[in-house]
Amino acid sequence: MMTPQRHQLLLYVCRPKVILDRTYGVMSGRRKITVESARERLARHLRSLRAARGLSQEGLADLADLHRTYVGSIERCERNVSLDNVERLATALGVDICDLLVRE
Structure with a gap:
């Protein structure tokens, strides 16, 4: 036993x-x-949604009024992003902020 x-x-x-x-x-x-x-999760969703819309990092940055290198560093998990910037990215992609952070 x-x-x-x-x-x-x-x-x-x-x-x-x-x-x-x-x-x-x-x-x-x-x-x-x-x-x-x-x-x-944010980086993965951001990259896939951006690619699905045919946007470059620079194109997304222009829509969100952010710098193109900043978007790239978010996608590489190098930045601790503020909620304000996550909201700007979500708006530029036409999705709810929750869609960028959802667990799948």
Whole structure:
């Protein structure tokens, strides 16, 4: 008969990902669950919506009244974007701000 194992939950905060490391004892080993950050979701949705509308980064930047390199750095997860700028990007793409941050 097996004895119950103690469970541990360790949280590593890495930039820009959060990795949950759960240890469940000898039988199941270790599992790593990668959780997509809001910054990564924003970048993914922004890139796909921009491409679906046939816009370049520069074209989207012009519509949102932002600099073209700023849009590129958002798509590469290099910027911590303000809500005001997320709203400008959503308006330029013709979507609700929630559509840029939704989990799928």
